Amino acid sequence: MESLYVLIGVLVAIILYSTYTYFRQKKILKPLTEEEFRSGYRKAQLIDIREQREYDGGHILGARNIPLSQLKTRIGEIRSDKPVYLYCQNGMRSGRAAQLLHKKGIKDLYQLKGGFKKWTGKIKRK
Template sequence: MDFVMILLVASYALLAYFLTVRFMPVKGLQTINAEQFQEKASKRSGVLVVDVREPHEYKNGHIPSAINIPLSQLNSRVKEISPKNEVLLYCRTGIRSKQAGRILRRHGYTNLSHLRGGIAAWKGKLKSR
């Protein structure tokens, strides 16, 4: 096997690993549709809705009860999220919220859900700043 073939095989293996990690379900993270998300988010206590998009995305429109903790800051701001609450995560399409769920699971959070399809799937009202 020459060097090019080894590099090609390694590239395919890396791509397969990346796609598997990116799109596989996160153990302990419930994926819910917009109706289920809205029902859970409407509870007055015991639920925290977290928008993991960047601040400029959040300002353009977010679910009214949501707080903004961008995925890029989640590890350093994880203490702002009470582990006693049910945590509902969302982003634009559902990919970053899934990654946020993975991070929170590593920090010991167990009651996690994320919005399938992200805010693009949301049918409820949005609040803009």
């Protein structure tokens, strides 16, 4: 019986943490439609958060690849005085990246709604 209470407590904690993370990401990261994203990314820093092999398979023209796994060590490459447009494959990793960037003082953050898989514009392959 005691282990059931522990299990319920853990589940409640996970649900609360997930809810907190979801709403925090909503507050610090503005999702943009492809049209909105396209109209603003040329004046911003366009960052592809996906891993190198995904980036090489195809990326938005003009994007810089800074994988989420390397973001902590490469955060100095991102300017805090310019907007940052993030994208990943489907939108999950860019949310985590935005949380890290926000902690480091970068506040003007946007994400491509639906991620790269929803992108219909020009792409470049290596």
